[in-house]
Amino acid sequence: MERIYADNAGTTPMAAEVIETMTEMMKNVFGNASAVSSFGREARRVLDESRHVIAESINAKSDNEIVFTSGGTESDNTAIMQTAFLRRNEGRHIITTAIEHEAVLKPMAFLESQGYEVTYLSVDENGIIDLNELKDALRDDTILVSVMMGNNEVGSRQPIHEIGEIVSESNAWFHTDCVQAYGILDVDVQKDKIDLLSTSAHKLNGPKFLGFLYEREGLNLKAYLRGGDQELKRRAGTENVPAIAGFAKAVELASADKKELREKFQNLKKKLVEGLEHQGIDFEINGLHDGSELPQIVSLWFKGCQSDALLTNLDLNGIAASAGSACTAGSLEPSHVLTAMYGKDSPKVSESLRFSFGRYNTEEEVERIIEVLSKTIKRIKKGR
Incomplete structure (x- = not known):
C-alpha cells in the first residue's frame, strides 16, 4: 500500500542532504566543541560556521545572537520564563494570543500561578489578532509580548511587522514563535523589530530535538539550563555538532528554493x-x-x-x-x-x-x- 505523509506541520522527513551531512560529521567530527585539542577546534569550526548560516537566514546582527536549544519548546520556554524572571522588577504583565502553541501557553499558565498577569488577545474567524486590541492591552508594566508568526493548525499569519512596530514603542520585548514559519517565509528580525524568536529544526527537514533561540544583542537573558559554559554561558550542555551541522544544511536547502x-x-x-x-x-x-x-x-x-x-x-x-x-x-x-x-x-x-x-x-x-x-x-x- 502506498503511504502518503500530509502532516508536515507535525514534523518533516529529514532531507537526504541533511542525513548525509550529519553522517559525515558523526564519523569524522566527534570532538567536544569546548575542548582545546585539534578535535575540539574542528568541532568548534563546524559549530561556528553553522551558527553563521543560521544567523544570516534571519538577518541577525551578530552570530552570537543565536543560541542553540533542544527545539521550539525549549526556545519558547526560555524566551518567556527568563524574560519574566529577569524583568520582574519592571513589571509582571505579559501579552500573548489565544491560539499560541502549548509551548507558549503552558509557560504563561505557570507564570500566572506565580503572580504574573497574562492578557490573551482574541482572534477573528480568520485567526488574526486585532492590532487595536494589542495597543489597548499594552501597559507601562508590560514586559513581554509573545505572538506566533504563523499558526500550526490553520496557517493564519499574524501582522508581525506591525506588531513589532507597536511593541518597539513600548517598554515590552517582542517574542515570536516562528516554528511553523521558519524555512517557509522570509524572516528579518531587524526589519520586524523582533527581540526574541524561536524555531525548531525538524519542521524544515532537519533533525529532531534541536532548534535555536534568537536573542537580540543586549537583552542578556540568564541561562535557562545551568551547568557548563556552552553557548557563551547562555545554554549549558555539550552542543550536538553533527545535528547542528544538519540544521544548517536544512536551512541552506530551504533558503535556496x-x-x-x-x-x-x-x-x-x-x-x-x-x-x-x-x-x-x-x-x-x-x-x-x-x-x-x-x-x-x-x-x-x-x-x-x-x-x-x-x-x-x-x-x-x-x-x-x-x-x-x-x-x-x-x-x-x-x-x-x-x-x-x-x-x-x-x-x-x-x-x-x-x-x-x-x-x-x-x-x-x-x-x-x-x-x-x-x-x-x-x-x-x-x-x-
Missing part, C-alpha cells in the same frame, strides 16, 4: 480544495485561503463528519493527516485554536482536519487523498 516551495504548496492546496469541490464534498476552509496564510497548511471543516472517524479511515489507507497540533493529538480536549476562532459550540471544532504539505509531496499524492477522503465521507453520510 523557498519561493518555489511556497508556490508548490499553494498549488497542492488548490488542487486538494478544487478536487474535493469537484467530488461534491460539503466542506469549508477554516481561516484564510487567499495566499496570505502559511502556504503549507490548510484546515478543512467536513460538515457532519467527526475528525477521528476521518483520520482513522485515512490512516487505514496509508494517509497521514491531523485534527490539529501533533503535540496534543492524543488529548480528548478540542482544538483551542478552532475554539478561539469559532467558539466552543461550533461543529468545526470536532469536524475539521489539517493537511500540511512538505518538500516531498506530489500532485499524485493529493489526487489519492481526494479519492480516499471523498469515498470515506460519502460512505459515512450514506450510512446514516
Whole structure:
C-alpha cells in the first residue's frame, strides 16, 4: 500500500542532504566543541560556521545572537520564563494570543500561578489578532509580548511587522514563535523589530530535538539550563555538532528554493480544495485561503463528519493527516485554536482536519487523498 505523509506541520522527513551531512560529521567530527585539542577546534569550526548560516537566514546582527536549544519548546520556554524572571522588577504583565502553541501557553499558565498577569488577545474567524486590541492591552508594566508568526493548525499569519512596530514603542520585548514559519517565509528580525524568536529544526527537514533561540544583542537573558559554559554561558550542555551541522544544511536547502516551495504548496492546496469541490464534498476552509496564510497548511471543516472517524479511515489507507497540533493529538480536549476562532459550540471544532504539505509531496499524492477522503465521507453520510 502506498503511504502518503500530509502532516508536515507535525514534523518533516529529514532531507537526504541533511542525513548525509550529519553522517559525515558523526564519523569524522566527534570532538567536544569546548575542548582545546585539534578535535575540539574542528568541532568548534563546524559549530561556528553553522551558527553563521543560521544567523544570516534571519538577518541577525551578530552570530552570537543565536543560541542553540533542544527545539521550539525549549526556545519558547526560555524566551518567556527568563524574560519574566529577569524583568520582574519592571513589571509582571505579559501579552500573548489565544491560539499560541502549548509551548507558549503552558509557560504563561505557570507564570500566572506565580503572580504574573497574562492578557490573551482574541482572534477573528480568520485567526488574526486585532492590532487595536494589542495597543489597548499594552501597559507601562508590560514586559513581554509573545505572538506566533504563523499558526500550526490553520496557517493564519499574524501582522508581525506591525506588531513589532507597536511593541518597539513600548517598554515590552517582542517574542515570536516562528516554528511553523521558519524555512517557509522570509524572516528579518531587524526589519520586524523582533527581540526574541524561536524555531525548531525538524519542521524544515532537519533533525529532531534541536532548534535555536534568537536573542537580540543586549537583552542578556540568564541561562535557562545551568551547568557548563556552552553557548557563551547562555545554554549549558555539550552542543550536538553533527545535528547542528544538519540544521544548517536544512536551512541552506530551504533558503535556496523557498519561493518555489511556497508556490508548490499553494498549488497542492488548490488542487486538494478544487478536487474535493469537484467530488461534491460539503466542506469549508477554516481561516484564510487567499495566499496570505502559511502556504503549507490548510484546515478543512467536513460538515457532519467527526475528525477521528476521518483520520482513522485515512490512516487505514496509508494517509497521514491531523485534527490539529501533533503535540496534543492524543488529548480528548478540542482544538483551542478552532475554539478561539469559532467558539466552543461550533461543529468545526470536532469536524475539521489539517493537511500540511512538505518538500516531498506530489500532485499524485493529493489526487489519492481526494479519492480516499471523498469515498470515506460519502460512505459515512450514506450510512446514516
